[in-house]
Amino acid sequence: MSEQTPAQAQQLRSLVRADHVLEVFIETAAVPEPGPAEVLVRVEAAPVNPSDLGVLFGGADLAAAVVTSSAERPVLTAPIPDAAMRALAGRVGTPMPVGNEGAGTVVAAGSSAEAQALLGKTVAVAGGGMYSQYRLVNAAACLQLPAGMPAIDGAASFINPMTVLGMVETMRMEGHTGLVHTAAASNLGQMLNRLCIEEQIPLVSIVRKPADEDLLRSAGAAHVCNSAASDFTASLTAALRETGATLAFDAVGGGRLASQILTCMEAAISSTSAGYSRYGSAVHKQVYIYGALDRGPTELARTYGMAWGIGGWLLTPFLQKIGPAEVARLRSKVAAGLATTFASTYAGQMSLAGALQPASIAQYGRMATGSKYVIVPTLDIA
Amino acid sequence: MSEQTPAQAQQLRSLVRADHVLEVFIETAAVPEPGPAEVLVRVEAAPVNPSDLGVLFGGADLAAAVVTSSAERPVLTAPIPDAAMRALAGRVGTPMPVGNEGAGTVVAAGSSAEAQALLGKTVAVAGGGMYSQYRLVNAAACLQLPAGMPAIDGAASFINPMTVLGMVETMRMEGHTGLVHTAAASNLGQMLNRLCIEEQIPLVSIVRKPADEDLLRSAGAAHVCNSAASDFTASLTAALRETGATLAFDAVGGGRLASQILTCMEAAISSTSAGYSRYGSAVHKQVYIYGALDRGPTELARTYGMAWGIGGWLLTPFLQKIGPAEVARLRSKVAAGLATTFASTYAGQMSLAGALQPASIAQYGRMATGSKYVIVPTLDIA
Numbered sequence: 001m002s003e004q005t006p007a008q009a010q011q012l013r014s015l016v017r018a019d020h021v022l023e024v025f026i027e028t029a030a031v032p033e034p035g036p037a038e039v040l041v042r043v044e045a046a047p048v049n050p051s052d053l054g055v056l057f058g059g060a061d062l063a064a065a066v067v068t069s070s071a072e073r074p075v076l077t078a079p080i081p082d083a084a085m086r087a088l089a090g091r092v093g094t095p096m097p098v099g100n101e102g103a104g105t106v107v108a109a110g111s112s113a114e115a116q117a118l119l120g121k122t123v124a125v126a127g128g129g130m131y132s133q134y135r136l137v138n139a140a141a142c143l144q145l146p147a148g149m150p151a152i153d154g155a156a157s158f159i160n161p162m163t164v165l166g167m168v169e170t171m172r173m174e175g176h177t178g179l180v181h182t183a184a185a186s187n188l189g190q191m192l193n194r195l196c197i198e199e200q201i202p203l204v205s206i207v208r209k210p211a212d213e214d215l216l217r218s219a220g221a222a223h224v225c226n227s228a229a230s231d232f233t234a235s236l237t238a239a240l241r242e243t244g245a246t247l248a249f250d251a252v253g254g255g256r257l258a259s260q261i262l263t264c265m266e267a268a269i270s271s272t273s274a275g276y277s278r279y280g281s282a283v284h285k286q287v288y289i290y291g292a293l294d295r296g297p298t299e300l301a302r303t304y305g306m307a308w309g310i311g312g313w314l315l316t317p318f319l320q321k322i323g324p325a326e327v328a329r330l331r332s333k334v335a336a337g338l339a340t341t342f343a344s345t346y347a348g349q350m351s352l353a354g355a356l357q358p359a360s361i362a363q364y365g366r367m368a369t370g371s372k373y374v375i376v377p378t379l380d381i382a
Numbered sequence: 383m384s385e386q387t388p389a390q391a392q393q394l395r396s397l398v399r400a401d402h403v404l405e406v407f408i409e410t411a412a413v414p415e416p417g418p419a420e421v422l423v424r425v426e427a428a429p430v431n432p433s434d435l436g437v438l439f440g441g442a443d444l445a446a447a448v449v450t451s452s453a454e455r456p457v458l459t460a461p462i463p464d465a466a467m468r469a470l471a472g473r474v475g476t477p478m479p480v481g482n483e484g485a486g487t488v489v490a491a492g493s494s495a496e497a498q499a500l501l502g503k504t505v506a507v508a509g510g511g512m513y514s515q516y517r518l519v520n521a522a523a524c525l526q527l528p529a530g531m532p533a534i535d536g537a538a539s540f541i542n543p544m545t546v547l548g549m550v551e552t553m554r555m556e557g558h559t560g561l562v563h564t565a566a567a568s569n570l571g572q573m574l575n576r577l578c579i580e581e582q583i584p585l586v587s588i589v590r591k592p593a594d595e596d597l598l599r600s601a602g603a604a605h606v607c608n609s610a611a612s613d614f615t616a617s618l619t620a621a622l623r624e625t626g627a628t629l630a631f632d633a634v635g636g637g638r639l640a641s642q643i644l645t646c647m648e649a650a651i652s653s654t655s656a657g658y659s660r661y662g663s664a665v666h667k668q669v670y671i672y673g674a675l676d677r678g679p680t681e682l683a684r685t686y687g688m689a690w691g692i693g694g695w696l697l698t699p700f701l702q703k704i705g706p707a708e709v710a711r712l713r714s715k716v717a718a719g720l721a722t723t724f725a726s727t728y729a730g731q732m733s734l735a736g737a738l739q740p741a742s743i744a745q746y747g748r749m750a751t752g753s754k755y756v757i758v759p760t761l762d763i764a
Binding site for chain 1: 437
């Protein structure tokens with residue numbers, strides 16, 4: 001182990017207590033030694049993805065959050081509503097590591113050739129528990145970043161890039177030829193927009209603010225619809241007619257948006273086909289919900305015939321379905337495009353301790369477009 | 383053509399007028415001569431399925447229906463609400479034949495051997511336009527009923543039997559091992575119950591009246607849950623745990639029932655697996671909506687992780703998907719079980735003219751359990 005590596009280091013933990021209280025805290029633990037096939041990564045950047053927020057805060061009422069203890073070692077506590085507690089039964093009493101992905105420098109390596117080859121290199125890894133100053137991971141799980149690329153540029157190299165690639169692969173596997181995406185000005189949405197332009201896939205981007213329309217159009221998006229505009233239904237139907245898109249990925253989840261998309265898909269299909277069918281068109285229309293920006297119920301008007309589907313979509317089972325060879329192919333596409341297609345941008349950086357400050361949470365917890373944050377655990381290293 | 387066959391005969395037609403009025407009437411038309419491969423069927427029984435009601439009444443306001451003209455040649459008119467008109471644009475001005483399936487006697491046949499072989503036989507056919515005294519169909523589309531079986535016993539030999547077989551085949555094709563069915567005391571539900579008992583498929587039947595619970599239990603159903611009972615969630619979860627059913631066919635459509643089923647499936651799965659997953663179980667849970675007893679919106683609470691799907695299910699595309707050989711196999715299963723597994727029972731019979739009487743419509747239009755009716759067009763033959 002390198003001289004500079006401390007014996008102990010900090011890591012963030014989230015605990016759901018049986019008394020309906022969430023406790024997010026920083027604990028100090030021994031820095032482990034790598035086994036033969038392992039490497040120790042000094043984590044230099046770990047993004048806050050929407051998928052991290054659920055583990056981090058467990059549905060607690062953050063408006064009632066309180067930070068106690070010293071500024072360097074804060075503990076955030078917040079009450080958990082009864083409804084949220086039911087889904088958390090399985091994690092009561094177990095402090096959970098947080099942070100799906102991140103990047104940093106390999107500061108110690110096990111004896112295997114594969115591990116040794118990474119020593120001193122900057123690597124990205126989706127290992128979980130990345131909101132830590134040091135993280136022990138399997139060498140095989142590491143993606144070595146191109147020489148000279150800072151860790152922060154590769155920190156989000158797994159979830160968003162593999163998700164947009166997964167959306168495109170799902171489209172192909174299920175026989176669709178175009179995509180619809182909601183909350184489309186997000187980091188992930190901008191990435192999907194770049195990928196679709198490169199691969200000449202028709203994409204309809206749905207946003208709800210004029211500024212987000214501008215952002216996507218200036219990035220080359222041909223079909224951007226504003227769900228808050230009075231002509232949304234007409235503009236979405238026109239875009240669907242032009243693109244022929246019959247598959248949507250929806251990050252919103254709640255409300256009527258998914259159903260509106262299906263309605264407009266059916267209207268677009270009907271407008272180009274003749275004759276009456278009492279069961280609607282025979283063209284299958286699909287919406288996959290992959291996020292929950294709106295946690296309320298999804299309302300389906302069912303005014304789009306019988307050839308429709310809606311369901312959950314999650315990256316991990318998708319990767320399991322396509323298998324290791326296909327995953328490796330997609331990973332190499334990501335590696336080749338980290339500085340371009342799959343680049344992420346951040347609204348701000350914070351330390352581990354900083355991530356527990358209510359003012360920070362008010363920013364990164366919003367999950368609003370353009371407000372993606374990154375945790376830099378090394379900022380806390382004395 | 384037989385001596386008794388008249389030159390003209392009656393058939394029921396449904397017309398959506400541009401002035402937002404539905405007109406259901408009986409027209410008299412020339413009885414056609416069979417081509418070489420065709421047979422002329424004297425229709426002796428044609429059931430009123432839920433799938434017929436949409437074509438027949440087109441969403442008109444039947445409470446405001448008026449019958450004019452003579453008792454033998456009635457014309458029913460009713461206003462069509464604006465919301466319903468939008469979906470009917472494709473059929474404005476075109477009188478549509480009604481009646482998906484039925485059975486009767488072959489009274490004339492074309493020159494082909496296949497057609498001639500059916501002369502004088504009782505056949506079932508899903509040819510559309512079966513609410514007619516005489517119907518010309520392709521000989522190949524006919525299912526010859528067992529010798530001595532009255533037409534009424536084979537009149538519903540296509541839609542309900544093929545639908546329940548389609549549900550079971552879908553279950554197998556998509557890797558599930560048990561079924562959930564709603565509105566389960568219907569003719570179709572009783573048929574599915576018999577089929578599942580015979581094929582030893584675990585089935586959870588959901589009804590909403592104690593009398594329907596009794597009906598299914600006395601028919602051997604092992605798992606019957608009442609959605610109106612205070613312990614519905616607990617009893618459904620227990621039944622799902624015992625059966626392992628992860629696929630539901632829902633005839634209701636609107637409201638929260640589909641979502642409740644998914645919630646209870648997830649609870650049943652979680653109760654038998656250890657550990658916490660923030661995305662819920664990895665077991666795929668599916669609901670197919672195949673009816674619309676409640677035309678209101680479907681509300682999804684999305685409290686069942688990410689491995690779920692909901693969508694429309696329709697018999698015709700399913701049969702296209704499995705192909706002619708498999709369809710033929712299922713048809714032969716139906717033929718063998720028409721008097722037993724696939725038998726239908728009717729609450730009443732009516733003539734073509736009788737089907738236009740408001741008192742009749744109040745009965746057969748309800749689509750309530752046990753209120754399946756059959757039209758007997760020969761009752762109108764002088």
